[in-house]
Amino acid sequence: MNFTSQDVVLIEMALHSAIQHETNESKRRELREVLQKLKSSSYDALHSESSAAAPPMDGFRYDYDDSVDLD
DSSP: OOOOHHHHHHHHHHHHHHHHHOOOHHHHHHHHHHHHHHHHHHHHHHHHHHHHHSOOOOSOOOOOOOOOOOO
């Protein structure tokens, strides 16, 4: 399942809220662990997406703005 960055933000907000309102310390610890996992996995996903979107570096620079003036 792929989450968008907005989905991740909403889930993080829900976990923060749950941590603040939970009275059982063991449950709070579990929620914090899930939040930490979410943060690390979303960080990895965002950085892998940005590097995957970059064009491969093949040593050539392609400049498509070589238009000829047609006067």
